[in-house]
Amino acid sequence: MTPEETEGAERPKAVTIIGRLWLVLAVLFFCKAVVNLAIWMVLKPDAPNLVREALANAPKLSFARPLLSHITAVITAQALWWVFVGVAAVGLLRLRPWARLAIQGVCGLLLVYLLGAETFWAAVWPTLPSQNARVVALGTSYRALALVAALSAGAAVGAGLIWMIVLLRTARVRAAFQDELPYSRPVG
Numbered sequence: 001m002t003p004e005e006t007e008g009a010e011r012p013k014a015v016t017i018i019g020r021l022w023l024v025l026a027v028l029f030f031c032k033a034v035v036n037l038a039i040w041m042v043l044k045p046d047a048p049n050l051v052r053e054a055l056a057n058a059p060k061l062s063f064a065r066p067l068l069s070h071i072t073a074v075i076t077a078q079a080l081w082w083v084f085v086g087v088a089a090v091g092l093l094r095l096r097p098w099a100r101l102a103i104q105g106v107c108g109l110l111l112v113y114l115l116g117a118e119t120f121w122a123a124v125w126p127t128l129p130s131q132n133a134r135v136v137a138l139g140t141s142y143r144a145l146a147l148v149a150a151l152s153a154g155a156a157v158g159a160g161l162i163w164m165i166v167l168l169r170t171a172r173v174r175a176a177f178q179d180e181l182p183y184s185r186p187v188g
Contacts, residue, residue, distance in 0.1 A: 011095060012176050014167040019093035022103060026086035033079035040071055047071075097177045104168050107161045114161070118154040122147065 043050065051068045067074065085106055091099030125147050167173060 010176065011093070012173050014170075015092060015095070015100075015173060015176065018103065018164050018167065019089050022085055022089035022092070022106070026082045026089055030079055030082035030086065033075055033082060037072070037075045037079065040075060044072075095177055100168055100173070100177050104165050107165045107168075111158055111161050114154055114158050118151055121150055121154075125150070 040047075047068075051065065084102075088099050088102035088106060092103050126143060
């Protein structure tokens with residue numbers, strides 16, 4: 001589609017909302033990754049001590065040592081991921097067919113990530129030592145409430161991701177993304 005055809009095409013409201021939401025999130029999380037990278041560069045000379053102290057307080061998280069030793073690469077990958085999401089969101093707002101599939105893929109990957117993070121949280125949270133005397137005084141009810149709150153928030157985000165995938169697969173939305181390129185037309 002040319003830009004003139006895209007402007008004349010009727011963009012479904014769901015596409016506008018999803019595209020703008022992902023664009024805002026991509027910009028915010030990209031900025032967060034850049035700030036994290038800057039902070040890590042400042043802290044990098046002291047990194048071995050920071051990692052050692054963090055893992056000393058929570059020995060069950062010792063598997064995180066390799067992740068923390070390559071944190072610069074991890075944060076850079078996060079920044080690049082959010083650049084991709086931002087480009088896909090702009091493509092979605094411009095009704096590019098590839099962007100609808102890309103955003104569905106982003107939602108699917110984030111669902112898998114969310115499921116893993118929620119499982120990890122549910123397994124590790126109850127075993128972490130408490131660092132605050134007030135929290136210790138509240139006992140296990142606080143920890144259980146915090147776990148339920150975190151899992152509920154994750155479930156809400158997961159439901160939103162599933163809803164986005166469902167909306168992007170509706171016939172009305174798919175029709176708005178019909179490709180008008182010559183090679184996509186049937187011959188004959």
